[in-house]
Amino acid sequence: MFNLLNKGLAAVYSGGPPTKDGDSADMPPVSSRSSGDAMKPATAAGGLPKVQVGVDVAQKKEEPDDGGFVGLLRAQAQETGASSGASESAQTQGEKPAAVVEPNIHSSLPRRLPERILYGDLCNAALIGNHDVVEKLLKEGEDVNERDKDGEIALHIAAQEGHSSIVDLLLEAGAQVEAKNKDGDTPLHNASREGYVDIVEKLVSAGADxxxxxxxxxxxxxxxxxxxxxxxxxxxxxxxxxxxxxxxxxxxxxxxxxxxxxxxxxxxxxxxxxxxxxxxxxxxxxxxxxxxxxxxxxxxxxxxxxxxxxxxxxNGHTVIHCAAIGGHVGIVDMLIKNNFDIEIVDEDGDLALHKAATEGHVEVVDRLVKAGSDVNAKNNYEYTPLYNAALSGNFHVVEYLIAHGSNVNEKDGNGNTALHEAVSRQHAAVAKKLIAVGADITEKDVYGSSMLFNAAIWGNVDVVDSLIKTGADVNTKNKGDSTALHEAAARGYVPVVDRLLGAGADVNAKDKYNHSVLHKAAFGGHADLVSTLIRSGANPNAQNNDGDTPLHIGSCMGHVGVVKSLIQGGADPNVVNEYGGIPADDAEDEEIRALLMSMMSEPETE
Structure with missing residues (x-):
């Protein structure tokens, strides 16, 4: 009976035996049907009801009717129309009584997954709203407080599905009104969550806490x-x-x-x-x-x-901070109209204007600025609203704030400007806008890095172009004596390297460790870039503080392509570093070692 029961219930859910894809063979998906359709027996083209209880029609006559749950389902499926008292679904189709419940946006179909039917006849009957079957099972002595896999009894299920008359039956049969499921929910929780007023009333009257x-x-x-x-x-x-x-x-x-x-x-x-x-x-x-x-x-x-x-x-947020963060213009308008203090700050010293700028809510920014909020106000970190907008890449807010008097060169507590943040965060459009309106491109950050240096680090070709066109010094160095070309070469940014070389960057510039641009490219394994730099005049035999040439570096790192490019460019494999080592000594790659040793073994020519 157990397997037949589950097949029968599956038929009630799908309107027929499931196909390979899991959809009904004869009906549209459940989601496209009303709860009433989901519970009614499907009919053939001629209007006769189909008998769908999970078994072939031809076999049905040979099976004895056990008079149980399956028998009742089969009998109902054979009727032309469902009896008005046959099931709860025929009366209300699981919906809330119009007189006592407001409309519910939630589906009126059973909310439990189909696998739920594997757990107990009474719970299953309560789930689909079958009044007659619930009544029969209770008369046969079914445990009214039997629990399913979620710890729910039938009363939980009927309450959640809105089956009011079944709730009556279960309460009369002694269902535990205070039973809790695995989440600690009682039947009253379930009914309240779904908005079933009449069931809530019944449960409370029955003693629900x-x-x-x-x-x-x-x-x-x-x-x-x-x-x-x-x-x-x-x-x-x-x-x-x-x-x-x-x-x-x-x-x-x-x-x-x-x-x-x-x-x-x-x-x-x-x-x-x-x-x-x-x-x-x-x-x-x-x-x-x-x-x-x-x-x-x-x-x-x-x-x-x-x-x-x-x-x-x-976080120190007031109501106006919350509205600004969410971008809710209507609430901001209401607060301004009621003379709310728009200059109130949170624990970081942020105005609502800072928050709106950070989140990119230009309409809120507009309302606050027009109401008198200070566009150059600084928070505890000395960030202005413009700084926040640039940091977040909010172009339209940046544009608005500039148009309304924001100082593009205000610095934060670390000496950074909005342009520093736009460049470092790779917000190219914002950076170009700031450059276009006169942001100081010569400002350096706490590490002595220029705008161009930071743009090169991130490979921002458009920003590099804008900075070069505006007159940025391509050879300025940071505190470690690195140039923008060092950084672009180290990362293999060929287009940026091309722009910098074209603008006059020193191809043989060295940092404080005497690393040349070529050392950096060799370390990064950028063979094509190594060739480009050598063609542009880079010294292939430049030595750093340890006496290492780019060939030492490329050999040690195992970059075969780099080693070949260096040799083709005139690198000397016999240069000895400060520790007495030649490039071949550091080569762990057999191909590199063999290549370098073969060059060293060649006899010198006059």
Whole structure:
């Protein structure tokens, strides 16, 4: 019976035996059908009902009807139309009674995966809403509190699926109204989460604890408020539920409703007298939640109910910081209209303008600037809004702030400007804009690196071009005496090397360790670039502080191509370094060693 039962239920879900791909052979996917269609027996082209219980029709007559669950399913499938009392689905199709429940955006189809049918006849019958089968199983002595793999009893399932009359049957049969599943949810949690007002009423009347918490510390009221189920919230509040209870993250039901933007629920809770200034474990009030998510109506209600407008969360953010971070123009407008202090700072010293600039919300930036926010204000790190926008690559905000008076050459606490950040973060469009409006290209960072140096490090050809055209010194050195050409060569950025050489970069420049540009290219294994540099005049036998030539470096690193390029360019394999070693001594690669030794063994010619 177990296998047949599961086949029969599978047929109810799919409308027929599953095909190879898992879809019904005769019907569209369940997602394209109403809950009512999902529960009705499928019909053939001529309108006769198909008998779909997971067995061939020809074999059906030879099988004895065991009078159990499968038999009932088979009998219902053979009827032309479902009896009005045959199943809960024929009465309400799992939907909420219109008189007591607001519309629910969630699917009215069973929300459990099809594999759920493998766990217990009673749970399965409750899942699909089959009133007659539930009744029959209970009369036959089925355990009303049998649990499935998720720790749920049939009452959990019926409550979640909205099968009101089945809830009645199960309660009458002694179902444990306080049973908890693996997540700590009771049937009341399930019904509240899905918004079934009538079932909530039945469970509460049956003794359900309205303040029972699940493993997250949520009560049924939390779940209803989170989903915006006004009717359930009203019912639970009217029943005297403690709406001040916090879950394990310090979230109250007002937090949950505000976070979801459910204005009517917020109104109900405010009218019931809830404290609008409760904070969660992150120091956030309901006002923070509503502002961060752009719920203008909730912010308005909370503000009029006396919410602390300058309350800070653990990051020091006020309501206007939250609105600015989220890019919520409507809330920013409301706050400005109500004379909110737009110059209030968070723990980092950021204005709302800093936050909006960082996030790229140009409309919010516009509102704040027009309301008088200082475009050159600095935070605790001496970052301006322009600096933040450049750092984040927000071109339109950069453009706006420049047009409204931002100083493009303001420095942060480390001496960096917005251009430094744009170049270092590879925001080419922003960097070019800053250069075009007069950003100082000669400024160096704390390491003495120029704008051109940093652009070369990242291989930004467009920025390199812009800087060169604006007059950047291609041979300026950082504190380690490296030039932009050193850095581009080390990383193999051929286009950047070409631009720098074309602009007059010194191909034989050396850093403080006497590494030449060719040393850097050899170390990086860039054979083609080595050839380019030698053709441009690089000395293939230049020695660093250890007496190593580029050939020593290439040999030691095992770069065969580099060694060949150096030899072709005139590198001397006999040069001895400060430790008495020649390039072949450092070569672990057999091909390199053989190549170098063969050159050394060639007799000298007059």
């Amino acid at each position: 309205v303040e029972s918490k699940n493993q997250k510390g949520d009560t049924s009221l939390h779940l209803a408020a989170e989903r915006g189920h006004f009717g359930v919230v009203q019912k639970l509040v009217d029943r005297g539920t403690d709406f001040t209870i916090k879950n394990f993250n310090g979230i109250t039901v007002l937090h949950a409703a505000s976070d979801g933007g459910h204005t009517n629920v917020v109104d109900t809770l405010i009218n019931a007298g809830i404290d609008v200034n409760y904070k969660d474990v992150n120091g956030e009030s309901s006002l923070h939640k509503a502002a961060m998510n752009g719920h203008v109506g909730c912010v308005d209600r909370l503000m009029r109910a006396g919410a602390d407008m300058v309350a800070r969360n653990d």
